[in-house]
Amino acid sequence: MLSAIRSHLLPVIKLYLLGLKVLLAQLFSRCFRLPVMPRQDGKVAIVTGGSRGIGYEVVRHMARLGAHVIIGGRNEQEGLAAVRKICEEYKEAKVEFMKLDLASLQSVRQFVQCFREQDLPLNILVNNAGVMLLPEGRTEDGFEQHFAVNYLGHFLLTWLLLDTLKNSGKCGHFSRVVNVSSSAHRVSEIRLNDLNSSQCYSAHAAYCHSKLAQLLFSSHLHQELQRGGFPLSSCAVDPGIVDTALYRHLWTPLCMALSVIARLLFWTPAQGAATILYSALSPDLEGENGGGYWANGRREMTTPPAFDPQLQLSLWETSLQLLGLQ
Template structure:
């Protein structure tokens, strides 16, 4: 791998990050108070990566609204601690609704076997599913593979959520109604604007760059969401799929950046970066806002619909990625019958 081919994705991602920071200055949104949205009593949500960061804030806010929230994560101790903290806060009167349920279920998104086991456990509960928040992810990790041999960014960030969503689709379809659609919310990022999708090398085997691999996984999530919404609409399903951009948020994801960047973040995060609570606001908006009822196929930033990368609207690329993803995770491609 040449020095230039390694530098180009790095420079593109940092350029996208700086642009996103400048864009969010003065436009940071805190989570709306629970009273801003209708109560969600009786509804069920799954939040991947809900034990910390943006996912934790999302899970907490949905629980405050009265939802039964299932936190899906791969570290049992963190998940149980998150459940304890959220329950403690909602039961002390700080929450909007005190009847919410909350639990942790193990799910390693880097393992197709673990995802299937998680879905089996969830189905055994015989409960509906009204909101799925595909939030978990890794960023700029060194080159390594998942349990199934996939490049980690692509395997965990994208393929894991692709499989999870497809395995839960029947339950989501059964739970949605004409007046209250079930909702799929997927977290991408501004780096998708500089992402390049290499259908012939989705695993980044030819030339690995953590920045390029991360941006590709985030672009794949946008393409996936648009194709998913197309299929849901074609089937007349009462389910919507949207993708959100949380902004540049101060979370543990930055542990793999250069030490110079770490120092800069440590010194300036309070001014330039969003807090996890602020970063969760658009996920929450997409999950429960009445304004998003029946609206799908949207890219949302700061609770507003905005334009994603031009390449994300390429319907042929969306279709080809979907078909290839079905092969990789071992599920049938029923979309082949939909134009």
């Protein structure tokens, strides 16, 4: 009994203490301001979860710079509304919506097939979509929801698009994969024998777990690309604590209080998007300089497990097995 209570309460305490620490750091530090980025004419980008929040700001800015941006999302009505809004703001914008449900491996494969049929290059992939603090549940493929959406769906998407990304990059103009992670990874650990959180479910632990998995994947991918000499880099970005709908599954009284606090203390979606855009577009992060973990415009060190090469490899191989990609 005590063990079960500890398993549920400890992740909650750890995550909220970390959140308080990050929020205080945000309040007493200057938010990164995105420098002027070069034009992106001729480049193609995919942004998952680009219909609202941080993702929408990423799409909007890339479109303003001339990139052809594809929003991957599960809500068609919301996606098409985002496309219309951006095109009304920038008459020359090249933005489109394509259906993508990261909770469904079949949907991910269908999305990639539809993209390939357009015979386009792919210069930038921003794995931004995410869920947080969902009640316990499984996807149609049998995976825990945080693990499936935040990590495994993006793993499959990136894997299926790797050849296109590699072929679209060239020396001096690398393609880039940007994985939107979270500081929540700092209070987690990878349980390779229980990736689906079946032994003892905690929504807080499952969210943190999925974000650490995402960071491990991002780091291992970058190393593999470097070893292969491919014109493609991979990095992870912590956008900070941002006023978005991500927190809607919090305990209701806390969620109501948070909606007021968020307007006053959290960063705006545009501020949260700044480091993501910098990682995706900046000439300063060309080639080997593009890897790592970024927060508030700076490359940061993080917890030791995130840089454990054996853990990275084990998760990578396990993910390939789960997806039938061996």
